[in-house]
Amino acid sequence: MNISRLAWRNIIYNPLNTILSILLMTFGVGVISLLLLLNNQIDKQLQDNLRGIDMVIGAKGSPLQLILSSIYHIDNPTGNISYKEVEKLTKNTMVDQTIPLSYGDSYNGFRIVGTTQEYIDLYDADLSKGVLWDKSMQVVIGSTVADITNLSIGDMFCGTHGFGDDGHVHDHHHYEVVGILKQSNTTIDKLIITDTKSVWDVHNTHDHHTCEDHDHHDHHHADENHNEDIYNSEKFMITSMLVRFKSPVAFIQMPRKVNETTNLQAAMPVLEINRLTSLLGFGVQTVNLIALIIIIVSGLSIFFSLYNSLKNRRYELALIRVHGATKLQLIKLVFLEGLTISTLGTIFGLMTSRLILFSTSFMVNQQQMLNSIEYILITDELWLFSISLFIGLIASLIPAIITSKINIPKVLSNA
Amino acid sequence: MLKTESINFTYDGLSKFNFPDIQLNNADSLLVLGDSGVGKTTFIQILAGLLKPKSGQIHLDSVNYNELSLKEMDQFRGRRIGMIFQNPHFVRNLNIFDNLLLSLYLSKNIQDEKRVTQLLNELGLGNKLDSMPDDLSQGEQQRASIALSVIKQPDLILADEPTSSLDDVNCQRIIKLLKEQAEKNKSKLIIITHDNRIKTQFNKSITL
Numbered sequence: 001m002n003i004s005r006l007a008w009r010n011i012i013y014n015p016l017n018t019i020l021s022i023l024l025m026t027f028g029v030g031v032i033s034l035l036l037l038l039n040n041q042i043d044k045q046l047q048d049n050l051r052g053i054d055m056v057i058g059a060k061g062s063p064l065q066l067i068l069s070s071i072y073h074i075d076n077p078t079g080n081i082s083y084k085e086v087e088k089l090t091k092n093t094m095v096d097q098t099i100p101l102s103y104g105d106s107y108n109g110f111r112i113v114g115t116t117q118e119y120i121d122l123y124d125a126d127l128s129k130g131v132l133w134d135k136s137m138q139v140v141i142g143s144t145v146a147d148i149t150n151l152s153i154g155d156m157f158c159g160t161h162g163f164g165d166d167g168h169v170h171d172h173h174h175y176e177v178v179g180i181l182k183q184s185n186t187t188i189d190k191l192i193i194t195d196t197k198s199v200w201d202v203h204n205t206h207d208h209h210t211c212e213d214h215d216h217h218d219h220h221h222a223d224e225n226h227n228e229d230i231y232n233s234e235k236f237m238i239t240s241m242l243v244r245f246k247s248p249v250a251f252i253q254m255p256r257k258v259n260e261t262t263n264l265q266a267a268m269p270v271l272e273i274n275r276l277t278s279l280l281g282f283g284v285q286t287v288n289l290i291a292l293i294i295i296i297v298s299g300l301s302i303f304f305s306l307y308n309s310l311k312n313r314r315y316e317l318a319l320i321r322v323h324g325a326t327k328l329q330l331i332k333l334v335f336l337e338g339l340t341i342s343t344l345g346t347i348f349g350l351m352t353s354r355l356i357l358f359s360t361s362f363m364v365n366q367q368q369m370l371n372s373i374e375y376i377l378i379t380d381e382l383w384l385f386s387i388s389l390f391i392g393l394i395a396s397l398i399p400a401i402i403t404s405k406i407n408i409p410k411v412l413s414n415a
Numbered sequence: 416m417l418k419t420e421s422i423n424f425t426y427d428g429l430s431k432f433n434f435p436d437i438q439l440n441n442a443d444s445l446l447v448l449g450d451s452g453v454g455k456t457t458f459i460q461i462l463a464g465l466l467k468p469k470s471g472q473i474h475l476d477s478v479n480y481n482e483l484s485l486k487e488m489d490q491f492r493g494r495r496i497g498m499i500f501q502n503p504h505f506v507r508n509l510n511i512f513d514n515l516l517l518s519l520y521l522s523k524n525i526q527d528e529k530r531v532t533q534l535l536n537e538l539g540l541g542n543k544l545d546s547m548p549d550d551l552s553q554g555e556q557q558r559a560s561i562a563l564s565v566i567k568q569p570d571l572i573l574a575d576e577p578t579s580s581l582d583d584v585n586c587q588r589i590i591k592l593l594k595e596q597a598e599k600n601k602s603k604l605i606i607i608t609h610d611n612r613i614k615t616q617f618n619k620s621i622t623l
């Protein structure tokens with residue numbers, strides 16, 4: 001028998017108070033932790049997909065929309081732009097790299113993106129099967145696409161115009177899967193990637209093969225002569241252009257140049273993402289505040305239950321002192337009770353948030369989300385842990401002081 | 416040996432208590448009698464070192480209370496003095512067995528479970544080891560509180576009205592057990608009481 005065991009007995013022999021305090025703590029910590037984890041995950045996803053892209057050029061419209069559609073592929077494109085015109089702007093010593101993106105079609109909800117192979121390199125994506133495309137109408141698919149559509153090497157499919165299921169089917173054009181990418185936990189996992197020419201071909205040429213014609217293997221993808229020089233064609237349109245800068249001066253000069261001298265729009269991903277997260281941040285902060293209040297209420301509940309039980313146990317505590325317990329041992333007893341409850345509540349809270357995250361991502365089959373759940377504490381949660389323990393400490397402080405000041409002869413003679 | 420010399424005490428200088436000198440050898444017992452309000456409980460708390468007398472000396476064996484700091488007095492009491500109260504109190508969330516172990520722990524004695532079981536058997540509580548204090552009858556509670564104070568084999572046992580809330584049968588049993596335990600441990604036993612039922616059973620008594 002010792003003080004810690006006595007503290008534990010006191011906790012479990014008072015189950016109603018203990019459960020209330022622990023539940024409140026679990027709830028408060030759980031909500032904050034869940035938000036922190038989600039925030040962390042969103043931040044990580046946003047940052048992971050930036051890949052050093054400094055600027056996106058696209059058609060005029062909302063800059064946030066341009067960023068969301070070109071980098072994260074979660075919004076509609078702002079419109080088409082002339083490749084020639086963008087190229088003129090980006091043939092500049094300040095520009096390090098440009099990658100054109102053409103999109104607008106999808107297959108089973110997955111976007112078909114026409115680009116160059118540099119785009120694959122941008123995401124450090126490796127092939128798990130097959131090869132990269134070497135001609136028009138060949139595609140490489142992301143790991144999620146492969147998992148869900150069951151497409152494999154050699155399969156043919158037709159794109160749908162737009163991103164919904166009810167768009168016009170381009171049934172004269174088959175794409176052929178030539179490669180499948182390894183999972184990278186980036187946006188590329190959910191893309192069907194092909195050469196820029198493919199998208200151009202689908203929208204600008206007509207050939208006579210139908211999508212239903214699956215046995216037909218000798219079809220020629222497109223009129224290669226016709227497309228040989230699409231990059232020089234005045235009519236060649238793309239959706240947007242990802243740009244990486246060579247010099248920091250470009251951050252100031254390039255967007256202004258694009259926005260002021262042309263019909264195009266330049267958007268800076270970092271700026272837009274900061275704007276987006278600060279908007280989200282406001283909501284997160286409000287919920288955090290509410291959860292913090294719950295934690296404080298839980299601290300109060302710990303305080304009341306300790307205070308009450310001490311009032312009932314005044315004689316008991318005096319008795320313990322008479323048996324030889326020092327003041328310090330009594331203080332230790334009270335703190336152990338308060339801190340055990342707040343620690344248990346905090347740990348349960350941190351576990352609950354992970355459990356919720358795990359089960360929801362499992363239920364909605366979000367493999368990518370499932371893989372990126374942080375099972376160990378993230379930095380912000382260390383703070384959360386300290387704050388909850390601190391609140392438990394404060395809640396125990398006054399009862400501990402009262403306990404240490406207990407007047408033994410008076411308590412004993414009033415019994 | 417317990418020896419007191421001209422102890423007096425006052426609460427806020429209002430009522431003043433002068434206590435008679437007492438001297439008690441090992442295994443001796445003493446009955447302290449007196450009506451309500453004459454300071455019986457004050458006397459026992461002074462002997463326990465819980466209250467500091469205004470003047471006077473108390474020696475328990477070789478130790479002079481006046482030479483101990485508050486903390487030393489707490490530890491000294493824990494180890495050497497057993498107290499029994501009119502209304503027995505326990506640590507409510509521990510069973511009787513664990514209450515006794517806690518008493519041993521706090522008085523820095525070895526937590527000898529065999530001895531605890533043996534003592535509870537002697538006091539007729541052998542089948543109540545796992546009982547919670549609130550589940551015991553009043554007589555059982557008082558016996559358990561004797562166990563609580565004698566388990567650490569104290570030099571001095573102080574009992575404050577141990578029988579006043581008990582019926583005749585339990586009263587006699589408690590006194591018998593107290594005397595037995597005090598003799599066994601060579602403890603000095605002081606019982607404060609106004610209970611006439613036990614006056615005849617002690618040959619040494621003083622009246623306040």
